[in-house]
Amino acid sequence: MGQPTMDDVAKRAGVSRSLVSLVMRESPRVSDQSRKNVLAAAQELGYRPNHFARNLASGQTHTIGIMLNDLHNPYFTEMAEGAAAAATDANMQVLITSGWQREDGDGAAIGALLDLRTRGLILGAARVAHGLFDEVANVVPVVAVAVFDRPERFDTVCNDESIGAELVVDHLVDLGHERIAHITGGDSPSGPERQTGFIDAMVERGLAPIIIDGAFEEHAGHAAATQLMALREPPTAIFAANDLCASGVLTALRDLGVSVPDDVSVVGYDDTLLAGIGTMSLTTVHQPRQQFGRRAMELLLERIDGRSVASHELIEPRLVTRSSTGPAPTEGTMT
Amino acid sequence: MGQPTMDDVAKRAGVSRSLVSLVMRESPRVSDQSRKNVLAAAQELGYRPNHFARNLASGQTHTIGIMLNDLHNPYFTEMAEGAAAAATDANMQVLITSGWQREDGDGAAIGALLDLRTRGLILGAARVAHGLFDEVANVVPVVAVAVFDRPERFDTVCNDESIGAELVVDHLVDLGHERIAHITGGDSPSGPERQTGFIDAMVERGLAPIIIDGAFEEHAGHAAATQLMALREPPTAIFAANDLCASGVLTALRDLGVSVPDDVSVVGYDDTLLAGIGTMSLTTVHQPRQQFGRRAMELLLERIDGRSVASHELIEPRLVTRSSTGPAPTEGTMT
DNA sequence: CTTGCCGGATAGAGCGCTCCACCTCTACAG
DNA sequence: CTGTAGAGGTGGAGCGCTCTATCCGGCAAG
Numbered sequence: 001m002g003q004p005t006m007d008d009v010a011k012r013a014g015v016s017r018s019l020v021s022l023v024m025r026e027s028p029r030v031s032d033q034s035r036k037n038v039l040a041a042a043q044e045l046g047y048r049p050n051h052f053a054r055n056l057a058s059g060q061t062h063t064i065g066i067m068l069n070d071l072h073n074p075y076f077t078e079m080a081e082g083a084a085a086a087a088t089d090a091n092m093q094v095l096i097t098s099g100w101q102r103e104d105g106d107g108a109a110i111g112a113l114l115d116l117r118t119r120g121l122i123l124g125a126a127r128v129a130h131g132l133f134d135e136v137a138n139v140v141p142v143v144a145v146a147v148f149d150r151p152e153r154f155d156t157v158c159n160d161e162s163i164g165a166e167l168v169v170d171h172l173v174d175l176g177h178e179r180i181a182h183i184t185g186g187d188s189p190s191g192p193e194r195q196t197g198f199i200d201a202m203v204e205r206g207l208a209p210i211i212i213d214g215a216f217e218e219h220a221g222h223a224a225a226t227q228l229m230a231l232r233e234p235p236t237a238i239f240a241a242n243d244l245c246a247s248g249v250l251t252a253l254r255d256l257g258v259s260v261p262d263d264v265s266v267v268g269y270d271d272t273l274l275a276g277i278g279t280m281s282l283t284t285v286h287q288p289r290q291q292f293g294r295r296a297m298e299l300l301l302e303r304i305d306g307r308s309v310a311s312h313e314l315i316e317p318r319l320v321t322r323s324s325t326g327p328a329p330t331e332g333t334m335t
Numbered sequence: 336m337g338q339p340t341m342d343d344v345a346k347r348a349g350v351s352r353s354l355v356s357l358v359m360r361e362s363p364r365v366s367d368q369s370r371k372n373v374l375a376a377a378q379e380l381g382y383r384p385n386h387f388a389r390n391l392a393s394g395q396t397h398t399i400g401i402m403l404n405d406l407h408n409p410y411f412t413e414m415a416e417g418a419a420a421a422a423t424d425a426n427m428q429v430l431i432t433s434g435w436q437r438e439d440g441d442g443a444a445i446g447a448l449l450d451l452r453t454r455g456l457i458l459g460a461a462r463v464a465h466g467l468f469d470e471v472a473n474v475v476p477v478v479a480v481a482v483f484d485r486p487e488r489f490d491t492v493c494n495d496e497s498i499g500a501e502l503v504v505d506h507l508v509d510l511g512h513e514r515i516a517h518i519t520g521g522d523s524p525s526g527p528e529r530q531t532g533f534i535d536a537m538v539e540r541g542l543a544p545i546i547i548d549g550a551f552e553e554h555a556g557h558a559a560a561t562q563l564m565a566l567r568e569p570p571t572a573i574f575a576a577n578d579l580c581a582s583g584v585l586t587a588l589r590d591l592g593v594s595v596p597d598d599v600s601v602v603g604y605d606d607t608l609l610a611g612i613g614t615m616s617l618t619t620v621h622q623p624r625q626q627f628g629r630r631a632m633e634l635l636l637e638r639i640d641g642r643s644v645a646s647h648e649l650i651e652p653r654l655v656t657r658s659s660t661g662p663a664p665t666e667g668t669m670t
Numbered sequence: 671c672t673t674g675c676c677g678g679a680t681a682g683a684g685c686g687c688t689c690c691a692c693c694t695c696t697a698c699a700g
Numbered sequence: 701c702t703g704t705a706g707a708g709g710t711g712g713a714g715c716g717c718t719c720t721a722t723c724c725g726g727c728a729a730g
Contacts, residue, residue, distance in 0.1 A: 390715090
């Protein structure tokens with residue numbers, strides 16, 4: 001005799017199990033009197049509906065699964081937070097799993113979610129396994145966050161990288177910069193998009209885009225910045241692929257005795273914790289990551305309600321100005 | 336006709352449902368031939384066991400719940416990763432929920448896990464609601480991570496703060512420091528423990544512990560460091576409550592024109608991403624957070640297997656030396 | 671007074687599995 | 701040849717719910 005069951009509640013309230021079931025499902029076809037009796041009985045017994053039995057019998061759950069292939073990436077956890085909030089509003093329960101970056105971890109994690117018969121899935125994946133996603137999308141509605149192409153089988157939500165790059169370029173141009181370099185994020189997701197956005201924004205403003213290969217890592221920023229400053233005409237502003245990369249840039253510039261922002265302005269991307277700390281104080285692009293999650297959940301619920309055409313949404317980032325950017329040095333001032 | 340069921344597989348393989356069930360549960364009492372047939376049939380049909388039916392029928396799950404009240408705190412996500420790894424080894428599935436720092440969010444999240452009949456719970460909670468934990472521990476085995484008192488109802492795993500403080504003090508003393516100050520973490524969890532650890536370690540070495548109030552935040556570190564450097568005899572080493580606090584210290588020292596580590600050495604705690612970046616390069620205490628999770632899971636499994644006395648485990652941290660610490664300045668060198 | 675209708679409640683057949691009791695068959699000792 | 705053990709397999713009764721069909725009793729309409 002572990003947990004009390006619906007029958008126990010029914011017996012205690014002197015009604016049928018069916019009636020208890022109706023009450024639990026908040027059906028309107030129950031008299032107030034009965035409802036009150038049943039709830040009282042349930043309360044006294046400490047009754048909790050057994051989700052398994054419920055789901056088994058109804059063939060439906062109220063669960064949305066979120067799979068994050070990297071739980072340590074604040075990008076995704078914040079996204080998940082937004083999604084969870086939206087789910088709560090829609091009376092859905094959220095469950096999170098992670099592939100823990102293991103071999104086939106994502107597949108296993110998604111499998112676990114499917115086994116729990118989640119109604120839909122939100123996938124947050126830095127590394128995208130498209131075959132896997134397509135396959136899953138056949139079984140259940142799927143929304144992917146931070147996927148940049150426009151797949152037909154599932155919806156996507158991602159940052160508008162072109163606007164992000166524009167914000168950066170505009171800001172720097174407004175400060176009088178003309179020789180602006182971008183350190184790329186390589187082939188990693190968002191990398192190419194940021195690069196393209198930057199080139200477009202520069203060309204549109206009649207400026208020559210300076211591009212140097214990098215990665216979303218500190219040492220890549222360090223190396224790239226060192227190379228840039230060795231040019232015959234070094235840039236007066238550096239737009240790094242992300243904050244971590246920018247931190248490498250700052251270290252390199254400090255080592256070279258170049259002053260930020262007096263000699264060179266530096267911009268990052270992502271507005272991570274890093275950007276805010278005193279020793280960095282980095283101008284960077286902020287992505288409303290919780291909103292990514294909210295929108296993803298909304299799209300997913302629409303899908304569950306029957307929408308069948310794929311929807312791909314871009315969310316606008318905004319610029320956060322700190323003290324790593326400043327007016328361009330007047331020509332000849334530089335060393 | 337949605338998903339295929341066990342009966343479908345049985346029919347296809349020409350055996351009874353019971354046999355299929357045995358195969359699915361990897362029972363040894365099945366001939367290799369039958370097993371092969373069944374698995375083949377299951378494969379062809381794309382059969383996936385329905386967890387709800389399974390759990391309902393067996394009255395048991397293979398699920399462990401992890402509740403983190405702050406999913407953004409890498410401390411907890413890394414812990415969860417370790418726990419998940421240990422769970423996989425034990426053939427258990429892990430589900431994560433979060434209270435998202437909302438009012439009663441923790442309670443709701445735990446409730447959701449209990450509704451899923453998780454076999455046990457690992458609670459990672461910066462803010463501890465002891466009443467809640469005790470209550471839950473009555474229903475299901477519980478292990479709490481980062482809880483410092485020694486509750487009777489559930490197990491705990493946490494960092495050995497006294498060893499952490501000793502490592503720091505030893506390192507600084509070895510470098511010749513004598514005037515060592517600690518900026519506290521206030522009343523937040525770990526704060527008092529670190530403070531006590533520091534005081535004990537100093538006294539044991541015959542040194543006067545200098546204590547100044549702070550918090551696990553950057554501005555607190557900044558303020559405290561400014562106060563410290565205004566003392567008639569400023570300390571030659573500062574042990575901040577955590578890395579974020581230490582980053583405030585570094586900024587303050589830079590603003591004061593104090594050189595690190597030539598004039599003052601700085602130590603942080605937690606070995607966060609921050610500590611590693613070039614502009615900080617902070618000596619700090621590293622906690623093996625994944626191991627916290629592993630141990631928590633192991634303790635939980637023991638509990639599930641029947642252990643009833645509470646177990647409280649301390650895990651040893653280690654020191655990571657970077658360039659924010661150096662030999663104590665010879666007397667009189669300071670400004 | 672019968673009929674139809676409707677709000678409110680109920681009985682009972684599953685949902686897809688697990689697990690216990692039991693059955694069958696072969697192998698081998700007595 | 702009977703007895704027995706054990707490996708391999710089966711039947712069927714649930715697990716705690718949901719949901720459809722159905723029932724009941726009162727009341728307005730015919």
